[in-house]
Amino acid sequence: MAAAPARALVRRELLGTTVHAVGLDDALTWIRDRITSRTPGYVVTLNGALLVQAARHPALRAVVNDAALVAADGMGVVLAARILRVTGIQRLAGIDLAVAACAQAASDGRRIYLLGASPGIADAAAGVLRARFPGIQITGTHHGFFAADEDAAVIDSIRQARPDLLLVALGAPRQEQWMHQWIAALGVPVAVGVGGSLDVLAGRVRRAPKWIQRVGLEWLFRALLEPRRWSVIRTIPPLFLLALRERVRRGAGRHGA
Ligand code: UDP
Secondary structure: OOOOOOOOOOEEEEOOEEEEOOOHHHHHHHHHHHHHHOOOEEEEEEOHHHHHHHHHOHHHHHHHHOOOEEEEOOHHHHHHHHHOOOOOOOEOOHHHHHHHHHHHHHHHOOEEEEEEOOOOHHHHHHHHHHHHOOOOEEEEEEOOOOOHHHHHHHHHHHHHHOOOEEEEEOOOOHHHHHHHHHHHHHOOOEEEEOOOHHHHHOOOOOOOOHHHHHOOOHHHHHHHHOHHHHHHHHOHHHHHHHHHHHHHHHHHHHHHO
16 A cells, blocks of 8 residues: 655645645655655646646646645746735745755755756766765766657666655756656656756856845846746746736636625
């Protein structure tokens, strides 16, 4: 019989998509419990762009809703929650979760595998993590530019490395679809979709200064540094429109009842 989920999470819903009301400490405790109970599941760090795509595409929504934990990675999601009067949703940046989960795994003697980003980046990120957390066990890395017919070989490499924690940095929504498809085959208790975190760890991409992170404008900082990220900004108006429409619809439903 499969072990029961280690810890109940407070589940909320935004535009039909699951988001859990978790902060960093809750997420870390949850990850530790899942590793101990060896219940396989994946974590989605949901940003505004992914939320809009999930709201529009039922198949992707099902992939997000199948995650064992969905954290709100981004102010877009937090603001959509406010518009929809959904309480308890806090911002938890994927990079912060990734680093803290690695630190925790290091102190618990757990094994980590880094999957994703351009060739060389995962190894560079592993080097940075080893310098930062002495004793950390990174038992494997693989770049993220592989074709579907190489899935089996990548899964094999991960299985052989026997990680307790797998960071998957293939970009959204590919990483979510990949984890959803392969979580059972991977044999890891916890896989976390971490977007561009390996690039940040490897020093390829700069994070915003702390004060910019605190005021919730890291997305704007990153968009200014990386013009291809303007596509993320383009998803903000549709996200607000979707959230406002849903709120009006709900209000109308209440009055009509
Ligand atoms: N990436 C990858 N394989 C792909 C496409 C992207 O490994 O087929 C990597 C890319 O190199 C980067 C990460 O996925 O490291 C996506 O970063 P981005 O900042 O775009 O992710 P987001 O946070 O927007 O999901």
